[in-house]
């Protein structure tokens with residue numbers, strides 16, 4: 001199918017934060033009084049040029065067909081830094097530009113300490129917002145300080161404000177595998193999150209980046225290395241979330257019925273997406289392009305109506321196949337045999353002979369007919385935390401440890 005006729009996930013990156021968290025290596029800049037306005041203007045400008053400049057999925061001289069969006073995700077950074085006026089305008093214009101239908105999923109992220117009252121959300125709802133994701137990370141004051149977060153454990157008003165305004169879906173991010181984190185401190189955070197009545201929970205393992213203040217503190221021995229209790233925390237959380245009616249649908253994501261993040265599902269389905277803003281990535285299934293991460297270079301490029309692309313690659317068919325398998329195996333719906341065969345003309349086991357050993361050892365399971373007519377491969381329960389090592393094996397690789405025990 002021509003990529004231009006498929007619906008794209010649309011991602012808008014707001015690369016601004018009030019300050020840098022101690023563990024963060026994302027592309028984000030400390031905001032100044034002017035930067036919110038400059039970034040908004042840059043994104044609106046890029047929006048006007050993206051389809052024509054990139055001609056995603058188009059070959060030859062004919063003008064590119066307009067891209068149609070299926071979902072919108074405004075992430076960061078900290079999008080709430082833009083304020084309701086700028087952010088509302090950005091959402092409305094992006095929806096309009098990519099013809100994202102009314103009622104389609106439109107998400108934004110926010111920090112808990114944001115000055116986001118009911119009026120803020122009402123303005124965003126008028127622009128089309130349906131979903132809010134709050135990066136809370138922990139309800140333990142010591143952990144919040146260690147992470148360099150700018151909020152306190154009591155800054156939960158944002159959830160009530162969003163709910164009161166009528167935001168349909170509320171999500172919270174929590175982190176585990178922190179240096180010194182104990183199962184009981186994580187449990188406290190999880191219970192606090194559940195008490196807020198959120199619809200969706202994302203559990204992220206801390207990835208310790210050596211160049212960050214937190215990474216350096218661990219390297220200097222000022223903090224214990226993370227991970228000691230990570231497996232216990234993860235599997236206990238999984239059980240607790242399921243008992244509360246949150247179904248796991250991806251390794252890190254849990255949702256009440258009807259509250260999965262459709263935008264992220266596009267990524268896991270290896271569907272097409274387009275990204276705006278510094279460092280944002282676009283992929284139409286043929287070419288993958290990444291905008292320059294440099295804020296000033298990006299602003300300069302979009303001002304001139306030029307390409308803000310830093311680099312471009314064209315993955316081979318084999319690489320695409322591998323990606324599709326790795327992404328789908330992260331989900332609880334799993335990798336569809338039918339879809340894989342339909343796309344590549346060969347079966348999953350044929351493409352990845354290493355899977356047979358995992359299947360025999362019970363680390364993978366093959367579901368027959370959970371969806372009529374479709375066999376699906378997925379990581380067996382209790383082995384989710386070694387998923388990365390199973391996935392590495394797809395490329396021909398390494399040994400695999402035991403799972404849950």
Ligand code: SF4
Pocket residue numbers: 016017019020021024025026028076077078111135
């Ligand atoms: S708010 Fe998010 S993007 Fe900003 S510094 Fe903290 S972790 Fe990084």
